[in-house]
Amino acid sequence: MRLEIVTPDRLEFSGDVESIIAPSVSGYIGILPGHIPLIARLTVGVLTVRTGTSRLTLAVSEGYMEVSPSKVIILAEAAEMPGEIDVERALAAKRRAEEILATSKEHVVLARARASLQKAINRLKVAKYQDGSGEGSPSVPEKIGRE
Numbered sequence: 001m002r003l004e005i006v007t008p009d010r011l012e013f014s015g016d017v018e019s020i021i022a023p024s025v026s027g028y029i030g031i032l033p034g035h036i037p038l039i040a041r042l043t044v045g046v047l048t049v050r051t052g053t054s055r056l057t058l059a060v061s062e063g064y065m066e067v068s069p070s071k072v073i074i075l076a077e078a079a080e081m082p083g084e085i086d087v088e089r090a091l092a093a094k095r096r097a098e099e100i101l102a103t104s105k106e107h108v109v110l111a112r113a114r115a116s117l118q119k120a121i122n123r124l125k126v127a128k129y130q131d132g133s134g135e136g137s138p139s140v141p142e143k144i145g146r147e
């Protein structure tokens, strides 16, 4: 089946794939060719894609996935492959969010910091997939920061 991953600034991926595991708001969803049509809302998490020859992992943020039997379109606020992730930036975002969570009392500010923290942790997790250590193997993707 065809997969397109589209973000506001680019076409992150376009190609033929064998399976997709995507982080929907109600849990990870596996998609194989011929899947019944559906639209799912995506949350921050790890997107795993198998092609005939390889497995790709991407950090995704909120978005939507539209599934039809031979094509899947993922529209996400952000999507990065491990090599695209700036680890220092994610660490800085994580530190910033943690500091706000430790000091602020404002509901809206705290909610925003919680969301930033989730995204930063997710990026750090996906960035690790490429270092060959096998750490964080996503065969059973783990949800991050969800209550």
Ligand code: ATP
Pocket: 009, 061, 077, 078, 079, 080, 084, 085, 086, 087, 089, 090, 093, 116, 119, 120, 123
């Ligand atoms: P920051 O607080 O570091 O700006 P953010 O979580 O607010 O991060 P997003 O709003 O999720 O950033 O994404 C904005 C854009 O920046 C997207 O294109 C996303 O792919 C990119 N981006 C954010 N953080 C990173 C990172 N650590 N490495 C690479 N690209 C990133």
